[in-house]
Each structure stands twice: as structure tokens, then as C-alpha cells.
Amino acid sequence: MHPRFLAAFATLPEPLQHAIRPILSSAEFSARISADEAAILKKQCGYNDSELAFALLPLAAACAQAALSDFKVGAIARGASGTLWFGANMEFSGTTMQQTVHAEQSAVTHAWLRGERALEAITVNYTPCGHCRQFMNELNSGTALTIELPGRAAATLGDYLPDSFGPRDLNITTLLMDNVDHGIAIRGDALEQAALAAANSSHAPYSQAWSGVALETTDGTIFAGRYAENAAFNPTLPPLQGALNLLNLAGYAAADISRAVLAEAPEAKLSQQSATAATLSALGCTDFSAIPLINS
Ligand SMILES: O=c1ccn([C@H]2C[C@H](O)[C@@H](CO)O2)c(=O)[nH]1
Numbered sequence: 001m002h003p004r005f006l007a008a009f010a011t012l013p014e015p016l017q018h019a020i021r022p023i024l025s026s027a028e029f030s031a032r033i034s035a036d037e038a039a040i041l042k043k044q045c046g047y048n049d050s051e052l053a054f055a056l057l058p059l060a061a062a063c064a065q066a067a068l069s070d071f072k073v074g075a076i077a078r079g080a081s082g083t084l085w086f087g088a089n090m091e092f093s094g095t096t097m098q099q100t101v102h103a104e105q106s107a108v109t110h111a112w113l114r115g116e117r118a119l120e121a122i123t124v125n126y127t128p129c130g131h132c133r134q135f136m137n138e139l140n141s142g143t144a145l146t147i148e149l150p151g152r153a154a155a156t157l158g159d160y161l162p163d164s165f166g167p168r169d170l171n172i173t174t175l176l177m178d179n180v181d182h183g184i185a186i187r188g189d190a191l192e193q194a195a196l197a198a199a200n201s202s203h204a205p206y207s208q209a210w211s212g213v214a215l216e217t218t219d220g221t222i223f224a225g226r227y228a229e230n231a232a233f234n235p236t237l238p239p240l241q242g243a244l245n246l247l248n249l250a251g252y253a254a255a256d257i258s259r260a261v262l263a264e265a266p267e268a269k270l271s272q273q274s275a276t277a278a279t280l281s282a283l284g285c286t287d288f289s290a291i292p293l294i295n296s
Pocket residue numbers: 066069071073088089090091100101102103104127128129130132
């Protein structure tokens with residue numbers, strides 16, 4: 001079991017400890033519980049979906065990187081596939097607060113980047129901030145997304161975000177997690193291909209400035225993040241944050257990054273180049289290059 005889970009694991013109810021130990025102990029565990037595993041955990045512990053998600057929250061929060069606040073937020077997103085996707089907040093010393101990833105953004109993009117097509121529910125250990133409510137309003141599940149918080153009845157995003165502003169106010173019909181293909185040619189080495197593929201399925205309906213970032217670790221593992229724009233612009237998640245989120249959830253640290261590639265169009269209206277370089281440099285990664293997008 002990854003050392004970051006030890007303290008949280010010790011707080012879990014005994015039947016859950018017993019049932020989840022083999023899953024957490026697998027070398028491949030990367031902060032998700034498959035639908036089959038969830039069914040076994042529910043059966044062994046007598047939980048329903050909601051109870052299981054609440055019971056898993058301490059493990060999700062244990063993935064937080066909160067060097068500034070020491071405030072660990074955990075989220076569990078349940079996908080249409082039945083998979084439970086962990087999320088945790090990430091803070092980056094030496095950069096700006098704008099680089100922060102919230103736990104809800106972490107769980108949502110974890111699911112999206114790993115191929116989930118829609119979300120049914122999200123369970124969080126604290127009430128979602130306004131920025132997260134707005135971020136989730138970009139999803140293709142819309143205001144129907146179930147939100148579960150400790151000590152409160154289950155409610156919907158619509159309940160937590162009345163009079164919402166969203167993609168439809170800007171006449172956008174392609175929503176976050178919808179399947180998209182921007183027709184970008186995939187070429188280059190494995191890391192460049194991963195960055196281009198991420199850009200090809202990025203969500204940038206407001207700027208068309210599609211982008212993706214791929215990170216390679218010293219053991220050769222690749223993590224790719226897609227740019228995820230928001231109708232209100234500021235809650236947008238940069239592609240580097242998506243990749244760093246996957247890297248963290250899989251149990252790697254920023255110090256494990258050996259090389260980074262950004263894929264974007266040089267003539268686009270927006271650029272991730274300087275922000276990506278600045279954050280990577282603060283994380284100690286200097287092998288950073290960019291590859292231009294070409295239509296296939
Ligand atoms: O909805 C919220 C509110 C805050 N945080 C994180 C962001 C930051 O890392 C820390 C303090 O705000 O908590 C979340 O993850 N989700």
C-alpha cells in the first residue's frame with residue numbers, strides 16, 4: 001500500500017479495511033475503484049453507493065498535496081460506468097494560487113482523462129466552493145449531477161448552483177466529457193503523440209485553442225492532461241494541471257517528471273506555453289518542449 005494511505009486506512013471501519021486491503025495493496029492501484037470492485041466492497045460491507053463513497057473519502061483526501069493550506073479535500077466521482085474516481089486538491093509552492101487544482105476538479109478530470117463518458121454523482125468531504133460548482137456546470141451531466149456532502153441530504157448541482165451561468169449562455173452545445181475529435185494529426189515520439197492526442201480531445205469551445213500536456217516519469221510512464229475550458233473562463237483547468245493530477249493520483253511526485261511536452265497551435269488565440277513553463281520550472285522540470293498542432 002502506498003504510504004500516503006496508511007493513516008487514512010487505519011481510520012476506516014474494520015469490514016472496509018478487510019475488503020479494500022487487497023485493492024490498495026496492488027502495485028497498479030491508481031486511485032480508482034472499478035465497478036466490479038465497488039460491487040464487492042458494497043456486498044462485503046453492506047453499503048449502498050452513497051455509503052461506499054462517503055467511506056472512501058478519507059483515502060481520496062489522503063492523496064491531497066496541500067503544502068500551502070494543509071487543508072486536505074477529497075472527492076469521489078461516480079461515473080456512468082460505475083467506476084469510482086478519486087480526486088484530491090493540489091497546491092503548487094513557488095507558482096501562483098491560480099495553479100491550484102480543487103478536489104472536485106481533480107475527480108472530474110480524473111474520470112474524463114481515463115475515458116469516462118459521463119458522471120452520475122460526486123461525494124466531497126467539504127461543501128464545494130463557487131469555483132467548483134461553476135467548473136462542474138460545464139459537464140454533460142448538467143445540473144442533474146448528484147452532489148453528496150457529509151450531514152446533508154443528497155442534492156443536485158442545480159440545487160447548489162441556482163440561476164446558473166453556463167455553456168448554453170454562450171451558445172455552446174459540446175459539453176465537458178462529450179466525445180470530441182478535433183482532427184489533429186498524431187505524430188512524433190510517444191510523449192509527443194500523447195500530448196497531441198490530449199489536445200485532440202481537449203474541451204476548448206470558447207477559444208478553439210486546443211491543447212494538451214504529456215509528462216514522462218523517470219520510469220517511462222506517461223501522463224497526459226487535456227485543456228478544459230469553462231463558460232466563465234477563470235475556472236478553466238490548464239492541460240498541465242490535468243497531467244499533474246493523473247501523476248499525483250497514480251502515486252508519483254513532481255520530482256519523478258523527466259520530460260514534458262505541450263501540444264498547441266502557435267497561431268491560436270490563447271497559449272499555455274509560458275504558464276506551463278513557469279509551473280514546470282517551479283516543480284524542478286526543465287526538459288520542456290512544445291509541438292505544434294497540424295490537422296490530419
Ligand atoms: O471546493 C473546494 C474548496 C477548496 N478546495 C481546496 C483548494 C485549496 O487547495 C484548499 C484551500 O482552499 O482547499 C477544494 O479542493 N475544493
